[in-house]
Each structure stands twice: as structure tokens, then as C-alpha cells.
Amino acid sequence: MQLKAMTERYICRFADNINMADVFKLRSVTAMVVEYFTFCRFSDYKMLQARHIEIVGENMDMLITFPSSKNDQYHNGQSTILTRNGTDFCAVRILKLYFKRFGFRFGQQAGDKSYLHCMIRRTAGGRYGDGRVAASDTKAREELKVTLGAMGYNATGVTHKSFKMLGVSEARKAGMTTAEIAAHGRWRTEVVPLRYMHNSLEYKAGIASKIPW
Helix, strand or coil: CHHHHHHHHHCHHHCCCHHHCCHHHHHHHHHHHHHHHHCCCHHHHHCCEHHHEEEECCCCEEEEEECCCCCCCCCCCEEEEECCCCCCCCHHHHHHHHHHHHCCCCCCCCCCCCECCEEEEEECCEEEEEEEEECCHHHHHHHHHHHHHHCCCCCCCCCHHHHHHHHHHHHHHCCCCHHHHHHHCCCCCCHHHHHHHHHCHHHHHHHHCCCCC
16 A cells, blocks of 8 residues: 555654654655544644544543534534554554654643644754644645655545545455444445545446456
8 A cells, every 4th residue: 555655664664763754744644644544634634733632541542533524514523533553554653753753742631732734844953843833735735746756656636535535445345334434434424435435546446347358
């Protein structure tokens, strides 16, 4: 999977010294990972602040509360759990590294209102994340293309939504029911995850490969 390869190249290899990671690619790939594991839109991710992510339970899992999203019309906030999976491709591990790099603090009690998709600024000592301001959608799209291109991947037609769709498709292939996927993705009906799955290029390719020849 391309996302796993990008995670390894731009984040996990720097686990012992996350300050050595390219901050722009770190920011871009972390967004993709959260979209993949939570099935969220980029617009939802962009609204996340450090205080919206809590470390919970004996396993040190994470609870992400999206403060506002398209499918939360009353703006009550919707939550999703991220669990540790014991691999490098683990959203919990990646978010911990991300918070460490930018000095963010988890949870409502800490009250850190820094935006995860923060602006990155330069100082004499290097680059830092300015959590007071979220980076623009345009910048996110540009960085996505650059990150994919640096890996030698074709970025044509790839958007942040692609990783949400990939997460839904992979979850279904792994045996999750559409009801479970809908619950995890904070959707009220099973129609939505089916739509995302059916729009996935991987799903379409799989169907096409079954046509007799």
C-alpha cells in the first residue's frame, strides 16, 4: 500500500529523532493516516485541535472528537477510537510522534487549542508548527502531490478524499460489515460507506478484472 510506504519513509524511520523528519511531509502524511483510519474528510481533519484527541484506556488508545463535520448537522461533535496495532503503520504511534515534533499536548484538560494541520514557520533555529492557524486547503493539496511525487507515485486524480475511500475499502476487504464501517465513520446509514467503497479505484479494478475474456 502506498500509504504504508510513505509512512515508513517520512515518519517511522525518524521515530528515534522525529525532529529530523521533513515537517511538510510529516504534516501531509499524518493527515492521510488519520483520514485512512477514521474515514474523515480533510475538512473535518483541518478543524481538529490538540485538545480534541484524548489518550484513553489501559491500552493507551486515542479518542478523537471531531468538533464539526458535514454529517454532524447539529454540531454536537462525533467521536472515533483509534487503537494501537503494534506496527509502524499505526495511527496512535504516528500521532504521538506528530505531537512530539510540534510540542502539542493531548486532551481537554491540557486545553491545547493548536490546530493539528498547523502553519509551519521558519526561525533561525529551524521550523516550528504555529498551531494558532490551520494551513490552507490549497497548501494541503500541493503537499499531497509533492509527497506522492517524491515517492515516484502518480498523483493524478489523487486527493485527500482518496485516503478516506481507501480506508473504507480496506476495512470492507478485511471483513468489517458495512454497519460497522458506518458506525466507525460516524454515518447514520450504510449507504454512505458503500458509495465510498464503490468509488474506490481499487474496487473498480477488482470488478473489471472479473469480466470474462
